[in-house]
Amino acid sequence: MTQASSFTADVCPLKAEKLACFRGGRLVFEDVSFTLDPGQLLYLRGSNGSGKSTLLRLIAGFLRVQKGVLMYGDDGWWRGDAALSEAVIYAGHDNALKPVLTLRDNATELARLMTGRLVPDETLEAAADIFDMAHLLDQPVRYFSSGQRHRSNLMRFAYLKRPLWLMDEPTVGLDAENREALAGLMKDHLAAGGMIIAATHDPIGVEGQMLDMRDFQPDYDLEEGWL
């Protein structure tokens, strides 16, 4: 699958400077900085609650940034709904599948939500094939096991074309074969000049930088930051 030609615009480096995030009245992390060039992968590591998911959601625009900057090339990263939508694919913990719809319908609805167009059947079937889901395309998702649901969710990376992938625990519940398939998909994306940020406990066989979220745990300073 060649993807380089499919990005609607040139891929620029993503640069974070001193990002901080509050959630639930708590400072989750502070002073997070990194640079991600096209073709690079960034692993987020750290224990549960260290802010891996929060950082991903911050980049996806779900959380408002309260401190620090995130740059895309020379521009700010968050430049409106359409620009953000064109730049990222996000896959979170929840699989975002409607149980009453078939896998094909779920995928079609997601593609239409993001692009306004339908996915060609071949693309969809090829995407399903990567994770060995092709025979399940026309089954309602409600009968799927949790592993199958997770793979259904990962399929989006194969049929949507966006430069930055945000993956929250992509390897959970994958067997060796599917891990291989996922690694292959990620390598293709990187080779095509895409970027990936993956929050995961166990890096799969793809080279990448490491960012340990434990390094950014805040100190509580009652003199200043207690409100």
Add this chain to the structure above:
Amino acid sequence: MTASSFGIFTGLVKRDIRLAWSQGGTGTMALSFFLIAVTLFPFGVGPEPKILARIAPGVIWVVALLACLISLDRLYQADFEDGSLDDLALSPLGLSGVALAKICAHWVSTVLPLVVASPLLGLLMNLPAEAYGTMVFSLLLGTPALSLIGSMGAALTVSVRRGGVLLSLLVLPLYVPTLIFAVGAVDASANMVDPAQPLALLGAASLLALVVGPFASAQALRLALE
């Protein structure tokens, strides 16, 4: 609106209508509630035709309002629970557009059947013949305001467990003007008075809700994403 965002909008409306009418959807429940709840009133106040005719516009409107309200509970909740809200937020439409699409879908799938069924209930409630046209028209004109205002409440309570009761508490006071204008119009027709003024006010209430509703809903949904 560009061609692509129009496609996204209509696609989302269609998706939601389909989900509302599939298993586990709320489409049929609101209609059943509407029919059952209205028939309770003759049992409560007695079958005297004159009394029923007098209260018919109010009863039909109040129950339609409640039916709309109970179905709004799930407007964003299912998407919130299964993670689809993240995808909706990443759509190029933006959350305001998404909210508007979901409101449209709710209105078509859940409220429109109430409007269609309302003449039948008018019959049961001995509604004066002159008022049928105004009643259906007032429902068509006024119920979008109910969906739009209710959407804000649904978005505010999306992350609250058992948010239905809270939703009623938030939304019902805001429904007062819509109810007053709508019933005023139907009452006017029943009494052979020109209903143009209350209908105009009702339309204005819907328009204002159209301006505020999607935007406030989007702001509230942002909170749920955090």
Add this chain to the structure above:
Amino acid sequence: MHRFANPAQFNRLADRILPWAKFVLAASLLYGLYLAFLGSPPDRQQGESVRIMYVHVPAAWMAMFCYMVVAGASFTEIVWRHPLALLAGKAAAPIGATFTALALITGALWGKPTWGTYWQWDGRMTSVLVLFFLYLGYMAIWRSMDEEDKAGRAASILALVGVINIPIIKFSVEWWNTLHQPASVLRLDGPTIDSSMLWPLLLMALAFKAYFVIVFLYRMKLEINRRKLTVLRMSQVNRR
């Protein structure tokens, strides 16, 4: 950044205002009550029952005023995200709800001798009732979520939507009322009110305002301390 706003300054300001507010409250309440009960004449039509007005009208004013405070705080919170604004809305709402309830109860008590019934679906009383419901919704949403910041922002959105709706509700209720009750009820909003009645009314209004300021400031201080406690607890839990 506002998030790091240090409320010590607020506390100092509050401590400076509080004694003055207490003095104003004591003086205006004592003199106002004296005038209201002893120093003003009974009404020609209503007799002694007119004296309820000196509580009822200022309470109704405060009901509106407090909602404006809540709405202003909500606006500040939404636009500038100032944490003190979040707390200001939370602090003001229950006071406003209490004044609203007071206005409704005294209105009913006044209605009995004046209209012959406790409750009249009069345009004013009905819209005050709806205002009371808006307060209830605002306070309910504050209590509905574990995360206080989120709950507060949800409540702020609701308060702002409510503020857009208040004039519409008021208009619709008045419109509805004239539709159903062409005969006008006795009201005290005639253009002339005798100065012997106006003075106690204004003094009582001043006393209510001072009372609001005092309770509001104490509630703000309380909320700030609660926050401080939360962060202290959190720093204990997160210590490693």
